[in-house]
Amino acid sequence: MSEHDAMQLTGLLQQLYRAHFGKMVSHLLLRYSSLQLSDAEDLVQEAFTAASAAWRTTLPEKPEAWLYATIRNQASRFRLRRQGHVPLEHLPADPVAAATSEDGDLHLLRLLFACMHPRFTAKVQLVTALRYVFGLQMQQIAELLGTEADNISKIIYRQRQQLRSGDIAFRSGFVWWSAGKVDLALKVLYVVFTEGWKIREERLCEDALSLTREVIRRARVSVPDAKALYALMLFQLSRWETRTNEAGELLELEKQQRQLWNRDMIAVATDYLKQASTVPAPSTYIIEASVAYLHAVAPGFAQTPWQQIANLYAQLHEMAPSPFVRLNQAVALHFAGQTKAALHMLDELAQEPFMKHHHLLHCSLARIYADGNNNHLALQHYRKALWGKPSPGEEAFIRGKIKACLQMP
């Protein structure tokens, strides 16, 4: 095998791992009721190890099907022997077709629901979902959540013993009646989507989107929040392509080419938001989706109903207070022509220890000063923003702004 082929094989394995790890674990738990999560996880890992050796000589025609057949094989043998380790001897020659992708989403949703236990903390739920449902490695999760890989592996290790195939998510259709599990699952899907959006990892966003759709399809309780979240995700994704220029640099909303926003997605999202909005009192998801809707259908940046958006943020802040909501509210107020009120709000935020050095706060202040032709203060705040924790993309954006400020007379 040439070096080139070896690299291709590694790439293929990584791709399959990312796409199928969670589905395979869930597939085993659904099929073999006596398996523990940790067993299922080990069996899937072993199958990938086996694949990386076996596929060097011959690549199976259907690699996915090969993997599924291997884990099923091993699981039956594991069950028969009930011992810690089963040597891999019987690799499949001509495996049956793998589960369709629709089954795959359903399996993932069951696994997600099984992770959503009210007695786990929100962080533990998120970490578990990222590991098992979204197939991320510990190191990737640590980077995403800004923590040490060590912390993540501790959480995962404890979870491995708590999650089991006995969970109602794997046992019965009554799980689709569980409003509690739906709520928790939506929270995680929201966070995963937002994180994916931030780090521009389209895959993560699309996975969160398709699982949200699966919640809407499967849940037997009414799911206005799932519909609103689905709408929110679609509104965001409709402008995925225009967020960056050809060089991959972040573009501000007003510089994005609106005619390239995906109108079909916006139409579907609008429909879902309408369906969701029939409830008597709006949820935070509905308000956030409403903001996204107003942006999506505004003919241009200047024609955006900024005052209405600021009001929605005010409403959102009352329901779920957050400095980031306040920040967005202030920016909307500025664009609505109430710069004084905006600055007042941002000054208040700057008193909070958490926000004081946040790059988004300083970027907002800098933008407002730049709009008021106060180049000096704008420059000062863009420089402060660099001291925060901008992502590499954001840092490049800020540096570009600083350069522009320095070129001003």
Place this chain on the structure above:
Amino acid sequence: MKKFLLLIREDLERVKNMTEAELQADIAKMTRWAEQLAGSGNLLGGEPLEADVRYVKKAHIATDGPFAESRESVTGYMLIQAGSLEEAAALAASCPSVIDEEIAIEVRPLMVHE
């Protein structure tokens, strides 16, 4: 451990006339109980049933049941495991919808030949 089928029976007329809020409250109650059974390791499976129905006899397919006077019908089933019929019955009796007299549960041991 033995296996038992729980047949959930209730008045279809009552189900049909429930408001959306009542229905959701009903669902929440039943789900909590099913989750408890899953948590204690008793639940093996089960599904709620749709209300649509056909009664089939030779040369006869109808939407009315053989017992026209009875409006009670099966609206869901669960497969559970328990030590004995008594234990299974005690589990069924712990269902909040049974306690609130909204449903009745028929507990039937499976004939399992192993």
